[in-house]
Amino acid sequence: MKVHKPILSQIPIALKSIFEDGYYADKVIERHFKMSRGKWGSRDRKFFAESVYDIVRWYRRINESLPKPHQNDFSAITEAYLGLKEIDYPSIESFVGVNAQFFKEAYDSSNDFGVVASYPDWIIERVYKECGKEKGEHILNAMNTQAPLYLRVNPLKGTCEQVMQSLKSEGIDAQIVQTSDSALIIQNRKNVFVTQAFKSGMFEVQDLGSQAIAPFLQPSPKQRVLDLCAGAGGKTLHLAQLMENKGKIVATDIHERKLTELKRRARRNQVDLIETRLAENKWFKRQKGKMDRILLDVPCSGLGVIKRNPDTKWKLQEDRISELIDIQRGILKQAAPMIKPEGKLVYSTCSILPSENQEQVKWFLETHEGWDLEEEVSLLPHENNTDGFYMARLKLVK
Numbered sequence: 001m002k003v004h005k006p007i008l009s010q011i012p013i014a015l016k017s018i019f020e021d022g023y024y025a026d027k028v029i030e031r032h033f034k035m036s037r038g039k040w041g042s043r044d045r046k047f048f049a050e051s052v053y054d055i056v057r058w059y060r061r062i063n064e065s066l067p068k069p070h071q072n073d074f075s076a077i078t079e080a081y082l083g084l085k086e087i088d089y090p091s092i093e094s095f096v097g098v099n100a101q102f103f104k105e106a107y108d109s110s111n112d113f114g115v116v117a118s119y120p121d122w123i124i125e126r127v128y129k130e131c132g133k134e135k136g137e138h139i140l141n142a143m144n145t146q147a148p149l150y151l152r153v154n155p156l157k158g159t160c161e162q163v164m165q166s167l168k169s170e171g172i173d174a175q176i177v178q179t180s181d182s183a184l185i186i187q188n189r190k191n192v193f194v195t196q197a198f199k200s201g202m203f204e205v206q207d208l209g210s211q212a213i214a215p216f217l218q219p220s221p222k223q224r225v226l227d228l229c230a231g232a233g234g235k236t237l238h239l240a241q242l243m244e245n246k247g248k249i250v251a252t253d254i255h256e257r258k259l260t261e262l263k264r265r266a267r268r269n270q271v272d273l274i275e276t277r278l279a280e281n282k283w284f285k286r287q288k289g290k291m292d293r294i295l296l297d298v299p300c301s302g303l304g305v306i307k308r309n310p311d312t313k314w315k316l317q318e319d320r321i322s323e324l325i326d327i328q329r330g331i332l333k334q335a336a337p338m339i340k341p342e343g344k345l346v347y348s349t350c351s352i353l354p355s356e357n358q359e360q361v362k363w364f365l366e367t368h369e370g371w372d373l374e375e376e377v378s379l380l381p382h383e384n385n386t387d388g389f390y391m392a393r394l395k396l397v398k
């Protein structure tokens, strides 16, 4: 395969932004797309994004297979990766001439799981300790694959068939996901955000696992629902549709800019039952016993969505997990008094760690009287072909 030199030379630049300057891979890729508008075709963009994601995903394995002087050199890493993919690259001045034979042998011969699966040692140890070695390795391996592109159809605007048809007229093939009544899958990644169907609010992009969370809360029309960690509203919009746009959803978050984005998305989806407000203890205190349903889609380590965000491997620090566990408990504590008797609360994360999941729910039940655990579900990447998610539904029984 031949790829144009200007595209290749952008890869090490993107890697520097991700690894040295700390930007998220998806944002960096978006920026490169913007800079090259009108110059790169859709195949070029796809190649660039896949290469950057792949290198981030396999960074440790590629890097540690290079001769020492070339390690952590983004040009050498790019060159080695392109060699692995058997891509002809015109010689680029800044490239260093990695010894391909030496590299290939080292790449294929390591038997250290951390190197082969390309995760930092602390993540391997933590996952072994919390999930067991065998299951842990299955999970970590499954998260090294590329995430499929799932859409969630907005039933207020059309059916799955109508969305499929509209996408087809713009050259995009989508298929129905048999296990869901509102999900479509796109095998051949395309930019769906430019389609007419997206612009008119007929679907949102959302992982299949994430699509299971709003229905799990069992919302109904006319209820009063709080989505306490609403972010940009992926699940708020889903709740709104399940409630047929009737009743009230209060969506809170600590970041105003996310709520602004949520409002924009709600307009596109044509739902008007959502009120956004900055998360504020004073307001929460006034809501005592007022909510039929509460969704706590809490901030977490993200150790279930590495397929989608491979840079989490290198950016997450172990100390952060203990901080997050405290934050999650704080949010549970803050939310509990707002539920009505017989009301239901869902606690969810995109982590595969029991310390952020089952153990948090166990702690909640031990420290809060009158609550029952109705149901809990763990979606694991190697079993469900989704991202890793956890959800628990708790009911206030007295």
Ligand SMILES: C[S@@+](CC[C@H](N)C(=O)[O-])C[C@H]1O[C@@H](n2cnc3c(N)ncnc32)[C@H](O)[C@@H]1O
Binding pocket: 228, 229, 230, 231, 232, 233, 234, 235, 236, 252, 253, 254, 255, 258, 279, 297, 298, 299, 300, 327, 331
């Ligand atoms: C997992 S994300 C939510 C994703 C969102 N529910 C969705 O479906 O797109 C967690 C969110 O919690 C917010 N957050 C963090 N700490 C919070 C707190 N103490 N109270 C409320 N929200 C918080 C973060 O800003 C982030 O948007």
